[in-house]
Amino acid sequence: MPVPSPLKLTVKTVHSHQSGQSLVEFAASSVVLLLLVGGLVDIGRSIYVQESLSNAVREGARHAVWFDAPTMSHPYLDDASIKATVDAELAAISLPASVLKNPATTCPNPTDGNGSHNPPYGSPAYPPTANQPWLYICYNNTPGLDYTAPATNMGQLDVNVIVLYTYGPLTPLVKSQFGVFQVAVNQHMTVQGS
Numbered sequence: 709m710p711v712p713s714p715l716k717l718t719v720k721t722v723h724s725h726q727s728g729q730s731l732v733e734f735a736a737s738s739v740v741l742l743l744l745v746g747g748l749v750d751i752g753r754s755i756y757v758q759e760s761l762s763n764a765v766r767e768g769a770r771h772a773v774w775f776d777a778p779t780m781s782h783p784y785l786d787d788a789s790i791k792a793t794v795d796a797e798l799a800a801i802s803l804p805a806s807v808l809k810n811p812a813t814t815c816p817n818p819t820d821g822n823g824s825h826n827p828p829y830g831s832p833a834y835p836p837t838a839n840q841p842w843l844y845i846c847y848n849n850t851p852g853l854d855y856t857a858p859a860t861n862m863g864q865l866d867v868n869v870i871v872l873y874t875y876g877p878l879t880p881l882v883k884s885q886f887g888v889f890q891v892a893v894n895q896h897m898t899v900q901g902s
Contacts (some may be wrong), residue, residue, distance in 0.1 A: 746879035754875055754889065757803070761841065761871050761893045764797035768869040769895040772845075782899060787845050790869060794843055806843035806871060807835070815846040816872065825868050827892035834890045838876025845869055870894040 771784050771793040784790070787808060795805040815825045816833035825846050835842050846868040875889040 743881060747882055750877040750879050750882050753878065754891075756801075757873070757875055758891055758893070760797075760801040760803065761873055761891060762895075764794045765869045765871050765893045765895045767797050768794040768843075768845075769867055769897040772867045772869070773897045773899045775900050785867070785899065790845055790867075791843055794869065794871065798841060804840060806841040808843050808845070810844055810846070815844050815868070816870065824896070825870065826894055826896075829872065829890075829892055831890070834872045834892075835874045838874050838888050840874065842872045843870070844872070865899040866896055867899060868894055868896045 768790045772782070772790045774782065774784055776783055784793075787810075791806060791808050798804070798806060816829040818824070818826055819828050819830050825844075833842075848865050871893050873891040873893075875891050877883045877886070877888070
């Protein structure tokens with residue numbers, strides 16, 4: 709039986725140690741890579757949701773202030789029409805329909821005292837469960853005021869459509885470290901016409 713040369717034995721041992729080391733390095737680096745990819749997916753998704761909510765709010769406000777010149781009226785300036793428009797935009801991006809919070813409750817009060825019902829809002833104004841949009845429709849910048857068709861011209865009327873959303877991240881690590889995020893979007897528009 710021939711005796712193996714020491715040179716061949718050393719090369720074989722070094723090669724088996726290197727493949728084990730590569731496996732350990734790949735396992736360690738893949739965890740970090742997966743965390744980065746998961747975080748990037750959540751950041752991208754949160755930006756997408758924010759922009760989609762902004763679009764839904766803008767379309768709801770645009771729909772509300774549309775003036776029909778032949779009939780001299782605002783046929784869509786009511787809570788049900790605005791909610792239907794916002795919900796159609798939310799459905800287009802696979803988000804659930806909004807929950808209309810007023811006139812049962814007043815518009816959310818801003819925490820910075822700006823008086824225009826713009827963000828930031830306190831935590832009680834947001835949905836307690838993740839991925840559920842709450843809709844507030846404020847008229848004339850007055851909490852609790854609902855639009856009623858005026859008998860006479862009441863001047864310029866401000867419509868503020870607000871969607872508050874609690875965003876729940878998809879990545880379990882991001883969710884465990886940071887919890888949920890509160891997203892607020894609103895759009896003021898002035899009702900035009902006579």
